[in-house]
């Protein structure tokens with residue numbers, strides 16, 4: 001499925017006068033570019049976008065985008081984003097972070113946002129290493145890979161974020177590759193258009209500290225689900241695809257694209273509006289008997 005692209009805006013409308021400080025060639029550049037293109041393609045007004053991040057190289061992304069942004073604390077971007085979305089569901093709320101931030105310290109938050117179906121888009125720059133702290137093993141480091149903290153090769157089974165998200169009840173689950181910006185743009189545009197919690201895991205090489213999972217390594221393995229006849233409305237087919245790599249075969253081919261999409265489940269913010277009658281930002285919140293409008 002592709003998303004209709006408008007000509008109302010261009011990616012430059014979301015650019016700031018401040019170049020990113022990532023290493024040349026970092027996969028995060030591809031994610032930033034794809035996000036700008038997706039926002040422009042959907043014509044989303046800058047002032048209606050809030051990008052929340054945690055800590056890590058990719059978590060610096062809100063500084064390089066002309067939207068509202070919150071550079072939060074390690075692993076806690078999703079709770080902050082959930083608060084923003086609940087308070088004002090009209091906003092397009094995007095969470096960006098790395099695999100260490102999101103699948104390590106913050107993993108539980110992804111599971112709870114997925115089961116609640118909070119209407120946020122969660123983009124994870126998955127480079128399979130801690131880049132900001134100079135190359136330690138992360139939750140998605142493959143078995144056998146040597147890092148600063150695994151000098152004999154990792155003996156840990158890597159986290160499979162897609163399978164976890166599906167098991168938790170996520171209603172949109174996808175994987176992209178930052179070396180294919182056009183394809184990633186389409187995935188992010190679909191995620192931003194989705195009603196409910198959307199995970200976009202992005203294979204995003206750390207060119208400085210991960211010399212195993214490089215652009216070439218991924219290019220030799222990725223294939224597109226839409227070209228393989230995958231049906232994203234089929235939950236069990238999605239699950240089988242999600243465990244294809246790395247759970248079943250860490251050396252096998254890697255599917256990218258939209259694994260699963262389902263808009264039948266109500267979102268968390270819709271459930272709250274059902275109780276209050278209006279979004280919290282309009283209802284006001286009583287603190288010590290006084291109404292505090294717009295604050296949650």
Ligand code: SF4
Pocket residue numbers: 021022023025026027028057058127131132205206207208209
């Ligand atoms: Fe990117 Fe790795 Fe450099 Fe961090 S250390 S900016 S993840 S290439």
